[in-house]
Amino acid sequence: MSGVPAFAAAAAAPLLAVWLLPLIGAVALWALGPALKRTAGVLGSLTVLAAFGIAAALFPAATQNGGVHVPLVTWIPGYAFGLWLDPLSLIWTLIITGVGGLIHVYSIGYMWNDRAIARFFAYLNFFVFSMLTLVLSDNVVGLLVGWGLVGLASYFLIGFWFQRPSAVAAARKAFVINVFGDIGIMFAVFAIYQQTGSIAFADVFAKAPSLAPGIVFAICLGLFIGAAAKSAQVPLHTWLPDAMEGPTPVSALIHAATMVTAGVYLVARFAPLWNASPSAQTLVAVVGAITALTGALLGIAQWDIKRILAYSTMSQIGYMILGVGVGAYQAGVLHFFTHAFFKAQLFLGAGLIIHALHDEQDVRKMGGLSRRLPFAFWAMLLGTLAIMGFPGFSGYFSKDAVIEGALLHGHPVLAAVAALTAGITAYYMFRMIFLTFFGPYRGDVDEFSLGMPLRVHAAAHEPDQEHGGHAPDWIMQLPVAILMVPTVLAGWLSFGTESPWSRFFGGLFGAGEPAAPFPEWITTSGVLLLVALGLVVAYLRYGSPGAQAAAIDRLRAESRGMPQILVRGFYFDDLIEFAAVKPAAWLGEIFSRYVDPHVIDGAVRDVVWLAGALGYVMRALQNGLVRAYALTIVVGTACFLAYFAFIGAVK
């Protein structure tokens, strides 16, 4: 892998502009936001779209001579900060600013009536800046800074409607789990600096082969703990479904397309380190496969449309992690690329539905929306076809690439798990489609008949809305429409042996793919078989005319009869509650009930008491009697004489 190239003057300023424009936007919106009202949305979108344009213009510069490198600050030798745009960071930058820009435009419409719209766009711009810091840094510390800022932006945005206690709790949960991962990545960064004496990627990768295997594994382990927390891998995944408390554009941008893929970026970027430690690679791949399967299984049991998509995100990121874990970096990154498009589209489409139904998110209360919301129907359908890997759609190419990669790098079991997951994905995604868009509309059926829990409408916790008209439809539909194109077509970039995709990356990830022991069409057809199976099962349960006619009863039965293990999310939340939350709460209780009043306050009280007692004693000495004072003097003199009698200099 080539090192970081020399400074390219022509591309330095544009790269800085790409990085800093969202920051300028964020600061401006924070400062001036309340005065701008709805134009804040336009301003926020303009900064990000401008960044996208500039990044696209840097495409040629980024793919030649190892990319564009802009050194920024050299603090002390070995501590050089700078920006680096190579093919890997270029892909991420284009997705962040491109998909991010489209979501900004969408948000103008979605948050049309929200009183805090300026704050929303400020946070969104801040997020884009943080993510760009993460992917554009040429050193581990800059990456870590971006890592932390991204977590912060996520906290801001999940808890955007902070009047809701559930949103605040979800934001806190996400942040705490991310901090837990931050510990891992921090120690990895410390170890990297200690082992290599430098923080720049070029130096680290140059020294990678000469490090001891145990050290490399430890570093990779630390990095992966961080990646697992950020990318919601098992067992640090519990924050992602709860993060759906944030507005839907947030879910689309952060928790589908970009932030949760930071872990994938991390593994791909540190490819030389991972290539040097096969055991770390196996760990990553196994966790990725487990996450993919778990996410899919849990997606079967969800009734909230956003939670279905959240678990599907978790599952798909498992695919990406599996891909980069086995060493098939191009496959993993390709899946990130396609997933960004179709997942954003799915979320934005879900947002259209939620918006149209006035914040109804439960699938059981939907139905027949294909006639009422045709645009949303087509958007969701295309996205679903992509995610399940319908031949020709983008997801088909990337999923196959991941499964192929697993096989080629010697992990047949994991490949089988991934294939099985593909089938389950098809099942639950089409379950969602059938329940949402087909059959009669169930919006006016009472919750009890549908088997739903009783709802409490707490008006005080609803987001702060104004009531001033409605956003024009085209604002929200335009980004979705634009996204339809890459959702369908993006996969074709990797078609063929000398595809544009593989040429784009060149030798970035090390040696090429090993040769296939058997022709590709065998694996492809196997996967397609499972996918078709999943589709058929979904149709029989939810899509067939008979199923639709008996929808209400079937839904009630399914709601009541859902296996508890799935409803409780394989008890991960309970496990974390038991292992971490309860001990922490117990510790806090002990401190507040005993340590604080008795030990800490007690120490202060004791000092006061001591001062008083000493004063009481001293007061007895100050009785004004000459004889008492004389006695004191004599006693002191006796001590003095004792010193000279026994110890003092006599000679």
Add this chain to the structure above:
Amino acid sequence: MTLFWILAVILIASAVFTVTQRSPVYSVVGLLTNFLALAALYLTLNAEFLAIIQVVVYSGAILMLFVFVIALLSSGVGPFREGPDRLPRVLLPALAASLAGLGFLVYAVARVPLGPLPAHRPTSTLGQAGAADVFGSVSDFGVALFTTHLLPFEITALVLMVAVVGVILIAGDAAPLPTRGRHRKAAREREPIVKAGR
């Protein structure tokens, strides 16, 4: 040798007598005996001039001062009245501290071997009395006082003058009252401090 022990016994006995007597006049007499014994001891140590000074200044002046003050304080009053004992149970600690200090001091002294006594200049005999090279003689003392130690001598004079002024200020008569004006009224209000009473 025996002289020393006789004088030592007189010294200690008179000291104890001084400290323990009820009446201050008896204590003065005991102190006088103590000073005379002390002068004799000085003589055994060849410090003739100091022996005379001890008798003349201490017994002759200071003790007389004590006698006069006793007389002043007891005129027309009878035996001295003492208030309640505000520090009871002080006997034991006082004795303990004193004895401890004494013990340590004696031990410290005993630890130091002083070596053989050096040869001294011949003591004065009748024919050589007053010679300047005789240790402890008046001439010897005078020469040292007015040449080597002139400064302390002069400062001593200063100390004595300060003492005289201090005595006059502390024990002298009160300042006369102003005869007219507001100062007179204020001075009258301050009077009770001068007059007796509590």
Add this chain to the structure above:
Amino acid sequence: MSVDVSNYVVLAAVMFFIGVAGVLLRRNPLIVLMSIELMFNAANLALVAFSRVWVNNAGHIFVFLVVTVAAAEAAIGLAIVVALFRRAKNVDVDEVAELRG
């Protein structure tokens, strides 16, 4: 000298601490002042003894100065006693405890 000088010093020490005991145990200020005189004289005795050991005049000079200062101090002390007597008709060391803490 047939008598060891340490004898004189020990004698001085005993006399000194008799004076100390007098200061601590008596309440009549006149007796207290006399005990202080005892202490002065004990120091003088030690000084003269050591002056004899080193055959040096400086000890005698110092004794002279001590006598002078003792005289001044006795005068001042007695003046204070007289002033106290004028204020309150009993003379007791324990009564002058105005600086009580």
